[in-house]
Amino acid sequence: MSNEISSAKTHRVEIDRTKCCGYGLCAALCPEVYKLDDDGIIFIESDLVSDDLLEAATEGAEACPAEVIKIIS
Ligand code: SF4
Numbered sequence: 001m002s003n004e005i006s007s008a009k010t011h012r013v014e015i016d017r018t019k020c021c022g023y024g025l026c027a028a029l030c031p032e033v034y035k036l037d038d039d040g041i042i043f044i045e046s047d048l049v050s051d052d053l054l055e056a057a058t059e060g061a062e063a064c065p066a067e068v069i070k071i072i073s
Contacts, residue, residue: 008050008051008052009050009051010048010049010050010051011048011049011050011051011054011057011071011072011073012047012048012049012071012072013033013044013047013048013049013057013061013069013070013071013072014047014069014070014072015042015043015044015068015069015070016068017041017042017043017068019066019067019068020041020042020066020068021065021066022036022039022040022041023064023065023066024036024040025060025063025064025065026042026060026061026063026064026068026069027042027060028060029056029059029060029063030053030056030057030059030060032053032056033049033053033056033057033060034057034060034069042068042069049071054071057071058071
């Protein structure tokens with residue numbers, strides 16, 4: 001049995017909830033990573049983003065007018 005380790009790289013995402021003004025663009029562009037709480041403020045379930053979600057996560061980060069989200073490669 002082969003025991004292949006996935007080569008998928010992960011990236012780290014950092015958010016500053018204190019700056020979030022609840023526009024929801026991040027969650028609209030990448031709902032897999034960015035979630036909104038009952039007040040419409042961003043939260044994340046994990047700070048790790050896999051390669052296959054990186055493009056959408058980056059789009060969500062760049063769309064944020066309040067510069068809440070940083071992707072750290
Ligand atoms: S786009 Fe920015 S300001 Fe809007 S909900 Fe997402 S993190 Fe908050």
